[in-house]
Amino acid sequence: MKCITISQLNNWKINQYKFAAITAYDFSFAKLFSNQGIPVILVGDSLGMTIQGNSSTLSVKIKDIEYHTKAVRKGAPNTFLISDLPFMSYYETKQALSNTAKIMRCGANMIKIEGGRWLTEIIKELSSRLILVCGHIGLTPQSFNYFSGYKIQGKNKHDANKLIDEAFVLEEAGIKMLVLECIPKKIAKKITENLSIPVIGIGAGKYTDGQILVMQDLLGITEENTPTFAKNFLAESNSIQEAVKKYIQEVQTNVFPNIKHSF
Numbered sequence: 001m002k003c004i005t006i007s008q009l010n011n012w013k014i015n016q017y018k019f020a021a022i023t024a025y026d027f028s029f030a031k032l033f034s035n036q037g038i039p040v041i042l043v044g045d046s047l048g049m050t051i052q053g054n055s056s057t058l059s060v061k062i063k064d065i066e067y068h069t070k071a072v073r074k075g076a077p078n079t080f081l082i083s084d085l086p087f088m089s090y091y092e093t094k095q096a097l098s099n100t101a102k103i104m105r106c107g108a109n110m111i112k113i114e115g116g117r118w119l120t121e122i123i124k125e126l127s128s129r130l131i132l133v134c135g136h137i138g139l140t141p142q143s144f145n146y147f148s149g150y151k152i153q154g155k156n157k158h159d160a161n162k163l164i165d166e167a168f169v170l171e172e173a174g175i176k177m178l179v180l181e182c183i184p185k186k187i188a189k190k191i192t193e194n195l196s197i198p199v200i201g202i203g204a205g206k207y208t209d210g211q212i213l214v215m216q217d218l219l220g221i222t223e224e225n226t227p228t229f230a231k232n233f234l235a236e237s238n239s240i241q242e243a244v245k246k247y248i249q250e251v252q253t254n255v256f257p258n259i260k261h262s263f
């Protein structure tokens with residue numbers, strides 16, 4: 001696979017070519033995903049739950065993300081690789097800069113941070129140093145205590161307007177990609193259509209430029225805890241390879257997510 005870059009992803013947005021992204025945490029899965037043609041991989045702090053077995057992402061440390069980013073990069077040398085800055089690793093600019101450097105030295109192309117307006121200064125500082133930053137709004141799992149759980153966000157007019165406003169503010173500050181998690185598809189559509197950067201959805205309906213799934217959800221491993229917006233692609237396939245190919249194809253053809261996986 002040809003090396004995927006941010007300009008490639010921008011072109012896909014312009015040409016309305018939908019792309020599939022997935023989380024990965026190790027060499028073997030990263031290699032398998034890359035071999036099936038997955039263009040974007042996220043080393044998500046979801047690893048706190050899926051790999052470490054904790055009940056939230058709050059336990060994840062920078063050294064965990066460094067370890068998993070190195071392994072994933074070895075398996076997927078040409079994939080566009082995003083890595084999360086974990087909980088409380090970017091609460092002030094200096095700290096965000098030094099933790100970003102650690103992760104990028106492990107092979108990440110872009111870092112992802114959760115939150116809205118309060119991140120403006122940090123994003124500006126990172127962007128002014130030509131670091132690619134991905135925003136993440138809607139349901140931000142690092143704030144699950146504040147939200148009283150993992151709940152859909154932006155349901156009422158006030159909250160929906162706040163999300164739209166935050167998306168604009170983050171783009172203005174310098175993010176080059178945005179993840180929207182668990183928000184009504186109408187709001188995701190409005191944000192996607194009005195931002196010039198690629199927008200990736202998870203539980204945000206079919207209108208975003210790309211989709212992302214946690215690999216354990218896609219493979220049906222999180223059986224009893226699979227979110228309603230996710231789909232077990234392995235259930236309809238004969239192999240993991242086939243399941244991943246089906247995911248890519250269903251995203252490209254707008255079959256996934258359907259109404260059942262949307263709010």
Ligand code: KIV
Nearest residue numbers: 023044045046202212
């Ligand atoms: O950590 C993660 O896996 C994520 C995705 C849910 C987007 O942030």
